[in-house]
Amino acid sequence: MKNQRLYELLLRIAEHDDEMAFKELYNFFYFDLIAFSRSILNSEQDAEDVVINVFVRLWQNRKTMGSIKNISAYLYTAAKYASINMLKSRKEINNIDIDDLSDTFQYSFANPETELIDRENIKRLGELLNTLPPKSRLVFYLVKDKGLSCKEVSILLNTSIRTVETQLYQTMRKIASWLDRENIRPKRKPGNS
Template sequence: MHQFTYTSQLDELNDEALLEQFQQGNTLAFEELYKRFWGVLYLQAYRILVQEEDAQDIVQEVFTALWTKAASIELSGSLAAYLYVATRNRVLNMLASKRTYQTHLSSLKHFISGTDNNSLQYITEKEMTARMEREIRALPAKMREVFELSRKTALTHREIAHQLQLSQETVKKQISNAIRTLRHKMAHFSFFC
């Protein structure tokens, strides 16, 4: 098949034809798809997240996935629909991940507040978050890696297990152990404050 090399020729192709060109190795076709979709996908993500940086990260992840998985993509509908769904799913995963992280942070704060209310009045949320990050960095390497992937990315337990070549049960256990360890450490933190 004729390889399109000029942007003007690529402009004339529909989205699916561009994807096909990219799947055949034409990186200019990917650049054209990026130009066509970046703005609308960003707006879709931004409308929900209301954070520029988060919306940019989501769109970047969608295009990174398109780049790395292009050969295996088989569309059942339009490429636009595929990209919109991929963006929406990543946004929802990010929201769930942030809610989970905030829930754990809130849970730790509640746990600590039950131990010594007087000391907590001196601890700001910023100090608490900084301490939490230090304690996360102090976790054993594999536990920290699993915990951070589960809390700071949009990956599911299954995706983390696949990426790290672990069982889903191991991933769940590492996350549970990390939370237990962090609760214990944060309780001591409030005691010494």
């Protein structure tokens, strides 16, 4: 979903209490936030509870949503801290770091860029991404699929921007190498020569 569309949804929710816009926003982020939260909590049920609570609080504070600059970063940060708070309430941790993330995070490769590659190669690329270390998968997912900046991801994952950039660079090199090795060239968009 484009940033402009997300911003329009935020304004509709903040200014008009638009439940349909909220449902669209919820549906867009729900499963991705559960996967992210599950990578911290190692529990599907706890991740669902966390994400639902994040959205409940978001609805309760909807009048201030128009001031949110990047809803993706906002929601991922909220899910992170809600997950950490759940772990703290269980007395399991004091803080979380990128190295503490679970290996259970699986990347689902489906975004507008994938329209340029055929389905079989998308499946194979998804399999390649899921062979990467969990931290690399998560960084790639947050930056390339969810549109967060390296700085936002570094804050979200309590790591340096340099670490995020390095992991993203290494992942992109692996993808480029795989594309070359498989001799895969993106399809051209209609109208491009």
